Amino acid sequence: MTFEKTILITGGAGFIGSHVVRLFVNKYPQYQIVNLDKLTYAGNLENLKDVDSNPNYKFEHGDIVDENYINELFGKYSFDGVIHLAAESHVDRSITDPMAFVKTNVIGTCNLLNAAKNTWKGNFEGKRFYHVSTDEVYGELHDPSEFFVETTSYDPRSPYSASKASSDHFVRAYHNTYGLPIVVSNCSNNYGPNHFPEKLIPLMINNIKNGKPLPVYGKGENVRDWLFVKDHARAIDNIFHDGRNGETYNIGGNNEWKNLDLVHLLCDLMDSRLEKEVGTSRNLITYVTDRAGHDLRYAIDATKLMNELGWEPSVTFEEGLAQTVDWYFDNWSWIENITSGDYQKYYTSMYENSSK
Numbered sequence: 001m002t003f004e005k006t007i008l009i010t011g012g013a014g015f016i017g018s019h020v021v022r023l024f025v026n027k028y029p030q031y032q033i034v035n036l037d038k039l040t041y042a043g044n045l046e047n048l049k050d051v052d053s054n055p056n057y058k059f060e061h062g063d064i065v066d067e068n069y070i071n072e073l074f075g076k077y078s079f080d081g082v083i084h085l086a087a088e089s090h091v092d093r094s095i096t097d098p099m100a101f102v103k104t105n106v107i108g109t110c111n112l113l114n115a116a117k118n119t120w121k122g123n124f125e126g127k128r129f130y131h132v133s134t135d136e137v138y139g140e141l142h143d144p145s146e147f148f149v150e151t152t153s154y155d156p157r158s159p160y161s162a163s164k165a166s167s168d169h170f171v172r173a174y175h176n177t178y179g180l181p182i183v184v185s186n187c188s189n190n191y192g193p194n195h196f197p198e199k200l201i202p203l204m205i206n207n208i209k210n211g212k213p214l215p216v217y218g219k220g221e222n223v224r225d226w227l228f229v230k231d232h233a234r235a236i237d238n239i240f241h242d243g244r245n246g247e248t249y250n251i252g253g254n255n256e257w258k259n260l261d262l263v264h265l266l267c268d269l270m271d272s273r274l275e276k277e278v279g280t281s282r283n284l285i286t287y288v289t290d291r292a293g294h295d296l297r298y299a300i301d302a303t304k305l306m307n308e309l310g311w312e313p314s315v316t317f318e319e320g321l322a323q324t325v326d327w328y329f330d331n332w333s334w335i336e337n338i339t340s341g342d343y344q345k346y347y348t349s350m351y352e353n354s355s356k
């Protein structure tokens with residue numbers, strides 16, 4: 001079968017990556033989509049079971065930190081585009097194990113940049129390296145009237161955001177120095193189906209369901225700007241195809257919530273779904289020691305993306321959160337396979353003899 005383009009998506013077994021892979025596999029049958037993933041604790045091929053037998057989808061099990069492996073992969077396929085999502089993504093883990101973030105997020109990104117540069121050899125027609133990043137690189141906001149724009153100075157404050165900031169700088173340096181055709185996007189907090197239950201929203205949904213304590217860091221006053229994951233995937237599609245070479249686009253939901261207000265909302269939504277008296281689950285809230293260096297507020301101004309590419313969120317927060325809660329109710333076995341560890345035993349064993 002011949003394809004119009006071959007696109008490498010890294011981290012496609014993770015939360016956002018799986019939505020991007022599904023969107024591209026279904027929307028672009030003329031593209032071959034190669035999903036490269038190490039299947040760390042955050043990677044779960046169950047996320048992609050609905051597309052894994054599509055003729056335009058291939059899975060490659062490997063580590064972006066392994067330079068030789070990455071060079072071989074670029075030799076095996078003629079990639080026209082790279083959409084790079086693979087990363088260590090959880091701030092709390094970056095506090096306990098910062099070097100894992102340096103390795104994957106910085107060195108892994110540089111391995112991909114080098115492989116693209118060395119393979120494309122200055123022949124950049126029809127080529128594109130898309131780096132998916134986070135709004136956390138901009139640091140924290142205090143003044144309620146301030147928003148992150150694409151020109152906001154970088155001020156990362158956690159090992160996670162510092163590693164993503166570093167990778168963003170390398171991507172832009174490869175554009176500036178070698179002319180590598182790149183685009184970068186910096187997105188706010190995502191939520192939706194397949195979100196790993198170490199992150200705030202799925203952790204709370206799971207704990208409410210199981211009647212377990214709901215750990216709110218500090219006083220719950222930190223603010224995040226939440227975007228439905230499928231709207232992030234749509235933005236990535238728009239930017240990959242129509243974003244201007246060398247540019248950065250901020251992506252956000254214009255949807256700021258204080259953590260405590262969000263946990264209250266989730267408790268009330270879950271109480272209705274569990275047919276409990278509304279207010280019951282709020283009793284599970286437990287204030288715990290604050291995260292070290294906890295950023296106060298993130299808020300994105302996505303005007304550039306909206307004006308240039310006509311993107312806008314397709315769902316309101318109420319709709320997106322209701323869809324998310326419904327998805328978890330319809331798929332409790334997904335989360336149970338994660339909490340039991342079964343997801344790794346089953347899917348990783350399928351690939352343990354394939355390339356690393």
Ligand code: NAD
Nearest residue numbers: 011013014015016038039040042043063064086087089190
């Ligand atoms: P995730 O942790 O759910 O998934 C990461 C994926 O990368 C997993 O499948 C994992 O197995 C894979 N991976 C990790 N290390 C690897 C390595 N060394 N080699 C190959 N694969 C590896 O992350 P996510 O939340 O889906 O985030 C995806 C990207 O989007 C990340 O780059 C993140 O920085 C960025 N981002 C996330 C958010 C968010 O709210 N989750 C917001 C903005 C940007």
Ligand code: TYD
Nearest residue numbers: 091189198199200201215216217222224259
């Ligand atoms: P998280 O989902 O880890 O995303 P990020 O740190 O990348 O924003 O956390 C979202 C917010 O929720 C953040 O302010 C930390 C807070 N939080 C809690 O209060 N309790 C928790 O158990 C978790 C995981 C997060």
